[in-house]
Amino acid sequence: MNRIQQTFANKKADEKLMSLFITAxxxxxxSTVDLVLGFEENGADMIELGMPFSDPLADGPTIQYSSDIAIQNGITMNKIFEMVEAIREKSEIPIILMGYMNPVLHYGVEKFAQKAAEVGVDGLIIPDIPLEEDGLIKHHAEKNKLDVIHLVAPNTSDARMKLADENSQGFVYCVSVTGVTGARDGDEVSQSVARFIERVNTHVTENPVMVGFGIKSHQDAxxxxxxxxxxxxxxxLIDTIKNHYPQEGWQSKLFSFVHALKHGN
Structure with missing residues (x-):
């Protein structure tokens, strides 16, 4: 088992795993390496490390903003791989690279998969690859023991949910609401998500299920x-950073928020 699969295997029956997304x-x-290590210390079970792209079509204003800042800061794919290497010196937390296919194609799919595995990446989430076209990366991912994680949403048909389950490794990512990423009002999400998750659990039977989009508190979670x-x-998380960076103690405030997300205090 890889790190992602081991994390689910070790999960207690009543436990909810917490995966946190941060734009590299x-x-x-x-700050990226320190943030990931601090997230783990405060309850994160998995990390999704965002690969910034100039046209993030599935992302709302918050993550678009963080991607723009990261690009202005000079982030590159090689720097992301260096960050993962640095994290691996101190942590075995599962790391999933999340982003769009264009930068992967630009880097070279085979080279990307090999390098990702070499530095200690465990999985990939590429939202703009349709299920029918995941062969673009799946062969190289499987060859390098990288999980490819697919997304399902409330407007995903039952048949496509089954297909996403069959084509995913690690887990299936449930987008709780139709639309772009972003923290939403908890009531807006919870009113419709129960019916959606019930349908997911009927059709996704081979993989664990993680739900995201719109969660901003322990109560929401x-x-x-x-x-x-x-x-x-x-x-x-990005909003919390925006609200406090670069004030003194911004990381401590962020880590307190993360701890509260997982533990409720």
Whole structure:
């Protein structure tokens, strides 16, 4: 088993795993490694490391903003791989690279997969690859023992949910609401998510289920992730950084927020 699969295997029956998304190179190049290590110390079970792209079509204003800042800071794919190497010197937390296919193609798919595996990446989430075209990366990912994780949303048909399950390794990422990323009002999400997750659990039977998009508090997480294996938070983290960086103690405030997300205090 790889790190992702081991994390799910070790999960207690009533536990909800927490995966956190952070854009590599945001708010500055020097902070990413420390943020990931601090997230783990405060309850993160997995990390999604965003690969910034200039046209992030699935992302709302918050993550678009973080991508723009990271690009201005000079982030590159090689620098992202160096960050993963630095994290691996101190941590075995599962790391998933999340981003768009264009930068992967630019880097070279085979070279990308080999390098990702070499530095200690465990999985990939590429939202703009349709299920029918995941052969673009799946062969190289499997060859290098990288999980390819697919997304399903409320407007995903039952048949495509089954296909996403068959084509995914690690887990299936449930987008709790239709639309772009972003923290939303908890009631807006929870009213519709229960029906959606019930349908997911009927058709996704081979993989664990993680739910994301719109979670910004422990209460949201408990409610939205009730019938899943865990939850994913991204935009609310970026917003917290925006609100406090570069003030003194901004990392401590962020880590307190992360601890509260997982533990409720």
């Amino acid at each position: 190179g945001f708010p500055d190049l020097e 408990v409610s939205i992730a009730a019938n899943t294996d865990g939850f994913i938070v991204g935009s609310a």
